[in-house]
Amino acid sequence: MSRLDRPQTDQLTRLMDERWAREFREIRSMLASLGDERQRSNYAERAATAPDDGLLETLAGVDDPLIRQNLQDVRDIVAARARIAQGSYGECIDCGEDVGYERLLAYPTAKRCIACQREHERRKAAAEGRSSPR
Numbered sequence: 001m002s003r004l005d006r007p008q009t010d011q012l013t014r015l016m017d018e019r020w021a022r023e024f025r026e027i028r029s030m031l032a033s034l035g036d037e038r039q040r041s042n043y044a045e046r047a048a049t050a051p052d053d054g055l056l057e058t059l060a061g062v063d064d065p066l067i068r069q070n071l072q073d074v075r076d077i078v079a080a081r082a083r084i085a086q087g088s089y090g091e092c093i094d095c096g097e098d099v100g101y102e103r104l105l106a107y108p109t110a111k112r113c114i115a116c117q118r119e120h121e122r123r124k125a126a127a128e129g130r131s132s133p134r
């Protein structure tokens with residue numbers, strides 16, 4: 001069980017809500033300047049009228065690296081909210097230890113403790129063949 005108390009969880013939820021709103025502001029403004037004329041008006045119209053959740057589905061088909069990055073952040077928030085609902089938020093998904101409140105304040109969507117995150121990134125880099133030492 002995570003050792004985050006209620007005020008801490010509330011604080012982190014607020015941070016994620018702010019980030020959620022910011023991501024969608026960026027996504028909406030990027031959509032307005034994207035693609036060909038027909039696509040642009042289509043996206044711009046949806047961006048202006050769709051609620052965030054509805055826009056999320058529209059965005060799955062958008063092929064733009066910047067928007068994809070924002071989308072990834074949004075998905076991380078969705079996943080973190082689900083973990084809060086399940087009561088597993090704040091626990092490392094790899095070792096089950098506390099991620100730590102300080103770390104979560106910096107990265108509210110963090111899924112791993114620092115040690116596991118470093119290990120994860122090391123393995124990922126190795127798998128991608130980028131970490132071969134000289």
Ligand SMILES: [Zn+2]
Nearest residue numbers: 092095113116
């Ligand atoms: Zn861990």
